[in-house]
Amino acid sequence: MKKSYFGDFGGQFVPELLMPPLFELEKAIAEIVHGPEFQRRFAELLADYVGRPSPLYRCPNLSADTGLNIWLKREDLNHTGAHKINNTMGQALLARMMGKPRIIAETGAGQHGVATATAAAMMGLECVVYMGAVDVARQAHNVRRMELLGTTVVAVHTGTKTLKDATNQAFKDWIANQRTTHYCIGSVVGPHPFPTLVRDFQSVIGREARSQFAAKTGGDLPAAVVACVGGGSNAMGLFHEFVPHASVRIIGVEAAGSGEPGCYHSASLCKGTPGILHGAKTQLLQDADGQIEPSHSIAAGLDYPGTGPEHAALKASGRATYVCVNDAQAFAAFKILCRREGIIPALESSHAVAYVLDNVSAFAPGDHVIINLSGRGDKDLDIVEQLLKAEQKG
Amino acid sequence: MHAPARTSAIETAIRKANAAGRKALIPYLPCGFPDVTAFWTEIESLDKNGADVIEIGVPFSDPAADGPVIEAASQECLERGVTLAKILEGLKARKGAISAPIVLMGYLNPFHQYGFERFAADAVAAGVSGCIIPDLPMEESDEIKTIFKANGLDLIPLVGLNTSVERLRAYASDASGFAYFVSVLGTTGDREVLPEEVSAKLKVAKGIFTVPLALGFGIKSPDQLAAFAESIDAVIFGSALIRHLREGKSAASFMQRWK
Numbered sequence: 001m002k003k004s005y006f007g008d009f010g011g012q013f014v015p016e017l018l019m020p021p022l023f024e025l026e027k028a029i030a031e032i033v034h035g036p037e038f039q040r041r042f043a044e045l046l047a048d049y050v051g052r053p054s055p056l057y058r059c060p061n062l063s064a065d066t067g068l069n070i071w072l073k074r075e076d077l078n079h080t081g082a083h084k085i086n087n088t089m090g091q092a093l094l095a096r097m098m099g100k101p102r103i104i105a106e107t108g109a110g111q112h113g114v115a116t117a118t119a120a121a122m123m124g125l126e127c128v129v130y131m132g133a134v135d136v137a138r139q140a141h142n143v144r145r146m147e148l149l150g151t152t153v154v155a156v157h158t159g160t161k162t163l164k165d166a167t168n169q170a171f172k173d174w175i176a177n178q179r180t181t182h183y184c185i186g187s188v189v190g191p192h193p194f195p196t197l198v199r200d201f202q203s204v205i206g207r208e209a210r211s212q213f214a215a216k217t218g219g220d221l222p223a224a225v226v227a228c229v230g231g232g233s234n235a236m237g238l239f240h241e242f243v244p245h246a247s248v249r250i251i252g253v254e255a256a257g258s259g260e261p262g263c264y265h266s267a268s269l270c271k272g273t274p275g276i277l278h279g280a281k282t283q284l285l286q287d288a289d290g291q292i293e294p295s296h297s298i299a300a301g302l303d304y305p306g307t308g309p310e311h312a313a314l315k316a317s318g319r320a321t322y323v324c325v326n327d328a329q330a331f332a333a334f335k336i337l338c339r340r341e342g343i344i345p346a347l348e349s350s351h352a353v354a355y356v357l358d359n360v361s362a363f364a365p366g367d368h369v370i371i372n373l374s375g376r377g378d379k380d381l382d383i384v385e386q387l388l389k390a391e392q393k394g
Numbered sequence: 395m396h397a398p399a400r401t402s403a404i405e406t407a408i409r410k411a412n413a414a415g416r417k418a419l420i421p422y423l424p425c426g427f428p429d430v431t432a433f434w435t436e437i438e439s440l441d442k443n444g445a446d447v448i449e450i451g452v453p454f455s456d457p458a459a460d461g462p463v464i465e466a467a468s469q470e471c472l473e474r475g476v477t478l479a480k481i482l483e484g485l486k487a488r489k490g491a492i493s494a495p496i497v498l499m500g501y502l503n504p505f506h507q508y509g510f511e512r513f514a515a516d517a518v519a520a521g522v523s524g525c526i527i528p529d530l531p532m533e534e535s536d537e538i539k540t541i542f543k544a545n546g547l548d549l550i551p552l553v554g555l556n557t558s559v560e561r562l563r564a565y566a567s568d569a570s571g572f573a574y575f576v577s578v579l580g581t582t583g584d585r586e587v588l589p590e591e592v593s594a595k596l597k598v599a600k601g602i603f604t605v606p607l608a609l610g611f612g613i614k615s616p617d618q619l620a621a622f623a624e625s626i627d628a629v630i631f632g633s634a635l636i637r638h639l640r641e642g643k644s645a646a647s648f649m650q651r652w653k
C-alpha cells in the first residue's frame with residue numbers, strides 16, 4: 001500500500017502543478033510539525049488560546065433518561081465555538097514556520113472560515129476564504145465575523161455555489177500562489193498529506209477524552225465513541241485514539257437530509273460510491289456518469305458530497321460503523337440537549353446525539369458512550385427559528 | 395528508454411505539421427458547446443480548417459484546473475446532458491469523417507465511473523487516440539496507463555513551470571502522443587502575456603522529451619509564440635476559441651489567424 005493511501009482510499013489526484021507544494025508540505029510536516037519547537041508552541045496555543053483541554057462531561061439527565069452513561073466531549077467550549085480551531089491553529093502555525101505569509105481556506109457554513117480567519121489574525125497572516133455564493137447569503141453572520149478578523153471573503157459563483165465549489169476555487173488559488181501561500185484545508189479531506197495532517201491536529205480530542213475518561217471513571221475505555229461526519233475531522237479527531245482498541249465501538253453519524261426517499265442528503269459513506277473528488281479517492285455522492293451530486297443537510301457543516309478517505313477505509317475494513325440521522329431526528333436531539341442539559345449544540349453535533357438517543361437499545365445498559373459535541377449552536381439560531389415556526393404551522 | 399512499438403496517430407499528425415514547416419494546431423472545445431449539434435459542426439469545421447489534432451473536453455461538475463471561460467462552457471454542456479457515454483457514441487457515429495486524431499480531455503472521475511477497461515475498449519471503437527487527464531499525476535496513473543498501453547491509447551502527461559527535471563524525465567520515460575506544457579502556474583484561460591520563465595523551462599523540457607512538446611493554457615494568438623518557437627512542436631488553445639465562438643464568429647475564422 002502506498003503511504004498516501006488508507007486501504008484503497010486517499011491518494012494524490014491533483015494537477016501536476018500541485019505536486020510540488022504537496023511535497024513541500026510533506027517535508028514541512030516531517031521537519032517542522034514533528035519537531036519539538038512546533039509541538040511546544042502548538043501545545044501552548046491549544047492551552048492558552050483555544051482553551052484546552054475541553055471538558056469531558058457526563059450528562060446526568062440524559063444518562064438517567066437512557067440508562068446509559070452519556071459523556072460529551074465539549075469541543076463547543078473552544079475559542080470560536082467548535083473543533084475547527086484545533087486544526088487551523090496547527091496549520092497557521094505551520095504556515096508561519098514555513099515562511100508562508102498568506103493562507104487560504106474553503107468554508108461552507110463559515111465555521112472553518114472563522115477558525116482560519118482567527119488563526120490568521122493572531123499569527124499575522126494574510127487570509128482569503130472562499131465561500132459558495134449560496135452560503136455567503138445564508139451564513140451572513142459568519143461572513144461578517146471573518147471580515148472583522150481581517151479576512152477577505154470571496155463569493156464563489158460556479159457549480160452549485162456551495163462548499164464543494166469553494167474547495168475547487170481554493171485549489172485554483174493554491175496552484176497560482178503556491179510560492180507564498182499555504183492552503184489551510186478544513187477537514188480530513190483532499191490529497192495526501194492533508195487527511196493525515198488534519199487528523200493529527202484534531203487527534204488531541206481523542207487523547208484528552210481517553211485520559212479524562214480513565215481519570216473520572218477509573219475504567220480504561222468507553223464502550224463506544226460517536227461523532228458526526230461531514231468531511232470527518234471532528235470524528236477522526238475523536239476516533240484516532242480508539243481505533244487500535246477493538247473493544248471500543250466506533251460510530252460515525254451522517255446527515256440523511258429530510259430522510260424522504262430520493263431527497264438530497266450528505267450520507268456519502270452510507271449511500272455513496274467510490275470516486276475521485278478534491279484530490280482523493282473516497283466515498284462520494286455522484287451519478288452514474290461520475291458527476292458530483294448536490295448534497296443537503298439542515299446542518300450546513302455536514303453539507304458536503306464527499307468524506308475523508310480514512311473514513312472510507314474504516315468503513316471498508318469494518319472497524320467503524322457509519323449510520324444516518326435525518327433532519328427531524330437531529331432537531332429533536334438539539335431541543336432535548338437544550339432543555340435537559342442546558343447545552344445548545346450545533347446542529348451538526350446534534351446528529352451524533354440523536355443517534356444515541358434514538359438507538360439506546362443498540363447499547364448495553366450502563367454502557368459508557370462518548371459523543372463528540374463538535375460545536376455550539378449559536379450559529380444555528382436563524383435556521384432553528386425557521387424550524388420552530390414550521391413545527392408550529394405543521 | 396525504448397520507443398513505444400506502435401506509432402501514435404497523434405504524434406504522427408504533429409510531426410507531419412512540423413515537416414511542413416509549421417507548429418501543429420490543437421484546438422479544444424468541450425463537447426456540447428456551443429450546443430449539442432453545433433458542437434459537431436464546429437469540430438468538422440476545425441478538422442477542415444487546419445486542426446492537426448482535436449481535443450474534446452469531457453465536462454465535469456468540479457473542474458479544478460480550469461479557468462472561468464472553460465468552466466462556464468463545461469457547466470452549460472453538463473446542463474445540456476452531455477456525458478462521456480454520449481461523447482463516445484457521437485464519435486463512433488462520425489468515425490472516419492474526422493481526419494484529425496481525437497484526444498479527450500477530462501477529469502478522472504467520469505472515466506473511473508465508466509470503468510477504465512470498458513472506457514479503453516469503447517474509446518478505441520469510437521476512434522479516440524488518447525486522453526489528457528489533468529488530475530492524474532504520475533503517482534496515480536499506473537493502472538490507467540497499463541490499460542491504455544494495452545489498447546494503443548496515448549495518456550498525455552501535463553507538466554509545467556514547477557515540474558522538476560527529475561519529474562520531467564520520469565514523465566518522458568513513457569510518454570506517448572505528446573507532452574502538454576502548461577504555460578502558467580494557474581488555470582486555463584487566455585492571457586495577454588506569458589511568464590518570462592516559460593522560455594527557459596520549455597528549453598529544458600524540449601531537451602528531455604522525445605515526444606512532441608505542446609504549449610497550452612493562456613494561448614490566444616500566434617505572436618505570443620515567437621519567443622518559444624524553437625522549443626515547441628504544437629500549440630493548444632481553448633478559452634480563446636470558446637470566446638471567439640461566443641462572439642458569434644466561426645471556428646473557420648479562428649483557425650485563419652494561425653495560418
Ligand SMILES: Cc1ncc(COP(=O)(O)O)c(C=O)c1O
Nearest residue numbers: 230231232233234301348374375
Ligand atoms: C460544529 C461542527 N461540527 C461538525 C462539522 C463537520 O465537519 P467535520 O466532519 O470535518 O468535523 C462542522 C463543519 O463546519 C462543524 O462546524
